[in-house]
Amino acid sequence: MSNAKTTTILVVDDSRVSRLLSRQFILHNHPDWIIEEAVTGEEAVTKLSSISPDLILLDVNMPGMGGLAAVVKLREISPEIPICLMTANVQDATREKAHNLGVQFAEKPITQARIDHVIAQLENA
Amino acid sequence: MIASDSSLEVQLALLNSVLKAARVGMIVLDSQERVVLWNQWMEQHAFCSSESVFGKSFVELYPELTNGRAHNAIKGALKDNFASLISQTLNKAPFPLFANADDRLVGTRIQQAVQVMPIDLPSHLPLQQHCLIQITDVSMAVAREKQLRDLAMELQGQIFADGLTGIPNRRRFDEHMEGEFRRAKRASTPLSLIMIDVDSFKDYNDNYGHQKGDECLILIAAALSRILGRPCDLVARYGGEEFMAVLPNTNADGALVFAESMRNEIASLAIEHAYSKVAPHVTISLGVITQIPSHNTAIPHLIGAADRALYQAKRNGRNCVVVHGDKPKTAASPAAA
Amino acid sequence: MFQLDELQHDALVELFNQGVGQAAAAMSQIVHEEVTMSVPLITFQSRAEVAQELGGPEARRICAVTQTYQGAFNTEAMLMFPEEKSLEIVRLMVGQSVTMEELSEMEQEAMSEIGNIILNSCMSTLANIAGKELHGSLPIYRIGTSDQILGSSDNQWSGMVLTLKIDFNIEKHEINGYVAFLLDTTALHDLQAYLQQYLSGLMP
Numbered sequence: 001m002s003n004a005k006t007t008t009i010l011v012v013d014d015s016r017v018s019r020l021l022s023r024q025f026i027l028h029n030h031p032d033w034i035i036e037e038a039v040t041g042e043e044a045v046t047k048l049s050s051i052s053p054d055l056i057l058l059d060v061n062m063p064g065m066g067g068l069a070a071v072v073k074l075r076e077i078s079p080e081i082p083i084c085l086m087t088a089n090v091q092d093a094t095r096e097k098a099h100n101l102g103v104q105f106a107e108k109p110i111t112q113a114r115i116d117h118v119i120a121q122l123e124n125a
Numbered sequence: 126m127i128a129s130d131s132s133l134e135v136q137l138a139l140l141n142s143v144l145k146a147a148r149v150g151m152i153v154l155d156s157q158e159r160v161v162l163w164n165q166w167m168e169q170h171a172f173c174s175s176e177s178v179f180g181k182s183f184v185e186l187y188p189e190l191t192n193g194r195a196h197n198a199i200k201g202a203l204k205d206n207f208a209s210l211i212s213q214t215l216n217k218a219p220f221p222l223f224a225n226a227d228d229r230l231v232g233t234r235i236q237q238a239v240q241v242m243p244i245d246l247p248s249h250l251p252l253q254q255h256c257l258i259q260i261t262d263v264s265m266a267v268a269r270e271k272q273l274r275d276l277a278m279e280l281q282g283q284i285f286a287d288g289l290t291g292i293p294n295r296r297r298f299d300e301h302m303e304g305e306f307r308r309a310k311r312a313s314t315p316l317s318l319i320m321i322d323v324d325s326f327k328d329y330n331d332n333y334g335h336q337k338g339d340e341c342l343i344l345i346a347a348a349l350s351r352i353l354g355r356p357c358d359l360v361a362r363y364g365g366e367e368f369m370a371v372l373p374n375t376n377a378d379g380a381l382v383f384a385e386s387m388r389n390e391i392a393s394l395a396i397e398h399a400y401s402k403v404a405p406h407v408t409i410s411l412g413v414i415t416q417i418p419s420h421n422t423a424i425p426h427l428i429g430a431a432d433r434a435l436y437q438a439k440r441n442g443r444n445c446v447v448v449h450g451d452k453p454k455t456a457a458s459p460a461a462a
Numbered sequence: 463m464f465q466l467d468e469l470q471h472d473a474l475v476e477l478f479n480q481g482v483g484q485a486a487a488a489m490s491q492i493v494h495e496e497v498t499m500s501v502p503l504i505t506f507q508s509r510a511e512v513a514q515e516l517g518g519p520e521a522r523r524i525c526a527v528t529q530t531y532q533g534a535f536n537t538e539a540m541l542m543f544p545e546e547k548s549l550e551i552v553r554l555m556v557g558q559s560v561t562m563e564e565l566s567e568m569e570q571e572a573m574s575e576i577g578n579i580i581l582n583s584c585m586s587t588l589a590n591i592a593g594k595e596l597h598g599s600l601p602i603y604r605i606g607t608s609d610q611i612l613g614s615s616d617n618q619w620s621g622m623v624l625t626l627k628i629d630f631n632i633e634k635h636e637i638n639g640y641v642a643f644l645l646d647t648t649a650l651h652d653l654q655a656y657l658q659q660y661l662s663g664l665m666p
Contacts, residue, residue: 015476016469020664061479061500088483093420093496108480109587194492205589206533207582207598214556214572215492238571240600263568270568307557310494420496 013059025115041065150260156253198241202256211239290346298361317380320431408444485583517608527577534594535652541577621646
């Protein structure tokens with residue numbers, strides 16, 4: 001993580017409540033960080049051309065371009081960017097897909113503990 | 126409700142007798158998932174006494190069931206007050222329960238329908254949430270349904286039989302394959318497929334005539350069917366002179382043995398074939414594939430692999446068996462042309 | 463006309479998506495296949511409207527798995543598929559071809575368990591936000607026309623049906639079904655109150 005600029009996190013989720021939760025839990029321990037939001041995969045791709053977040057939290061279950069398709073598109077623009085998939089449906093196939101795509105995943109419901117864990121992994125990278 | 130005009134001691138004795146007489150398994154777990162009740166039926170069919178299990182937690186008793194369907198149902202009952210149904214159809218026999226000592230030796234479990242229910246406790250008692258696990262032996266119902274299903278399949282036999290040879294047709298193969306593939310995936314067991322093609326069949330037909338060609342296929346179909354023994358095995362006519370065999374629960378070694386037996390059986394029919402490039406009699410080539418299906422494998426992959434193995438068998442000179450994955454050595458082949 | 467505000471609606475959709483997501487994970491454990499489920503749409507409708515949408519002009523038969531819940535709020539919850547879809551689901555989950563045109567008794571039990579998993583998962587998320595006890599019954603399997611299943615001929619009942627469209631995906635087969643919660647006026651207001659309480663707790 002760079003010290004030169006403020007840490008920026010991009011939260012991508014079609015649910016407003018989920019975005020609110022993520023925002024709150026991140027800011028709780030890091031009130032100075034910047035939270036950007038996108039409602040769809042397409043919007044996230046567009047945003048990535050103008051901002052460079054340190055981490056993208058990406059909901060898997062979204063209409064249109066779903067989370068998994070979004071990972072591919074986002075990586076085309078920014079191959080090294082850390083991405084964390086958020087899903088309530090964690091099964092073997094999920095772990096395998098995340099591993100193959102080179103992304104983390106976190107389980108929903110979104111809680112303070114789970115967000116803390118994702119950020120800790122980012123800080124240790 | 127129990128009649129409360131007798132003393133508590135009598136009521137308790139009565140309830141205990143009822144639990145003893147009940148023909149279903151009953152386990153009660155406390156809020157820490159520890160056993161506090163284990164009835165006679167459980168003692169009899171789990172082959173452990175209630176004393177030996179009291180106070181033990183569910184995962185202590187059944188570590189293999191940790192975080193599985195039953196465990197989640199228990200958590201749901203204790204935490205959320207939800208009742209759960211664990212059907213036999215989807216879960217076969219989660220608990221190690223046996224009809225008798227012989228079955229236990231062999232490992233044949235009772236087929237189980239399980240219900241997990243929260244227990245309402247009177248609020249004036251200092252007791253936390255408990256749950257009841259009720260286990261019913263449904264082995265007979267399962268056997269009955271299998272009979273019905275078999276009967277229905279027999280009646281449907283007409284649709285699924287190949288017109289010429291009488292053995293299962295391709296449609297039947299597709300359907301059977303789907304079922305066995307899924308079953309193998311569920312149970313993580315090996316599934317084997319053998320693709321069989323009659324060597325130089327066109328030459329046979331051209332020279333001996335189509336009637337003799339038909340007779341030849343009928344004999345071959347019968348011979349191939351003779352090799353297979355179990356009800357889950359199936360050999361079907363897949364194309365003009367092509368056959369497919371499905372062998373569930375059969376590993377690579379077993380499949381190879383079957384394939385070789387098939388090849389030998391056809392050779393020993395000694396159907397004269399003066400125009401064969403391979404031998405003076407009709408022969409077959411076989412391609413074998415064995416796999417334990419996982420969530421990212423599909424039936425077409427399996428069939429493709431068998432096809433490639435068969436192709437290699439043809440290239441190796443026909444009248445032989447090739448197992449997919451083996452380098453171009455054949456399992457066994459006589460002197461080929 | 464009962465209505466949730468935008469944020470309450472959003473929260474409810476998200477809660478149900480989490481619920482069915484967890485149900486999908488549970489089912490994938492059973493079948494060793496990838497299973498995904500989502501709730502693209504929720505609506506509040508009258509019983510007659512739902513019956514019509516489900517039944518279609520041909521009044522086709524519906525398979526339903528029903529459970530009642532009591533406590534934090536009272537509701538009758540149903541998982542519903544048109545008959546041919548329920549045959550497809552059971553065949554996919556059980557791994558056995560359904561030779562007969564109806565579900566056999568054992569197959570009905572499988573369907574009941576599928577309903578049990580999905581309905582309990584959905585209700586679990588609601589129970590969490592209610593923070594109060596909820597007591598759920600065992601599943602009951604029924605088959606009939608949509609009118610029969612929903613009891614839409616009962617004109618005395620004044621409530622609404624919270625309907626969830628479900629996209630169910632197993633082994634690359636996509637099956638669409640419905641989950642419906644029958645909510646009378648009290649239950650509707652209880653639900654709204656719990657959602658508002660949950661949202662208030664989230665706001666800084």
